[in-house]
Amino acid sequence: MLTVHSDPARFRSVLGHFATGVAAITARDGAGKPVGMAVSSFTSVSLRPPLVAFLPGKSSTTFPAIAAHGTFCVNVLSAGQEPVCRALAVSGGDKFAGLDWRPGPHGDPVLDGVTAWIGCTVETVHDAGDHYIVLGRVDELDADPGSSPLLFYRSGYGRLAS
Known part of the structure; x- marks a missing residue:
């Protein structure tokens, strides 16, 4: 029998049976250009004070710019935004080409x-193994009550059934 430590692919496969939402974490880099990354590891943490968390991989080339900026925007992607997720999941290039957005409360892309x-x-x-746990203090937020979220399950995308 393989242990979890000797088989990370099995670990990933089994944990992939937990459905999550998909979020885009956005900010601005030192030159003011938009930066972003797709994550499925996002959660609320506390009501008082209002805190959320996301877990970027240490190999991320985008997270250092977000951390240096000091603010970020969590964009909970809607069911039709799989292309947005895919655009922000790649490394390098202009991830925001073709994406429409407006500045949020700190100037970070909404x-x-x-x-x-x-x-x-x-x-x-x-520090958390091969990831970081980033706690964010919530400053402002809004939602579209008529929208459905994009879901991630077993390495694929889905949506809520009506």
Whole structure:
């Protein structure tokens, strides 16, 4: 029998049976250009104070710009935004080419058509194996109650059944 430590592919496969929403974490780099990354590891943490968290991989080339900026926007992607997710999931290039957005409370991109957005200030960053745990203090937020979220399950995308 293989242990979890000796078989990371099995670990990933089994944990992939937990459905999650998909979010785009957006900010601005030092030159003011939009940066972003797709994550399925996003969660609410606390009501008082209002805190959320996301878990970027340490190999991310986008996260250092987000961390240096000090603020970010969580864009909860809607069911029709799989192309947005795919655009922000790649490394390098202009991830925002063809994406419509407006500046959020800190100037961070709020993507058009999202289910919800949450403007945050980086509170703390914790080391967590091959990832970081980023806690964000929620400064402002809004949602579209008529929208359905994009879901991620077993390495594929889905949506809620009506």
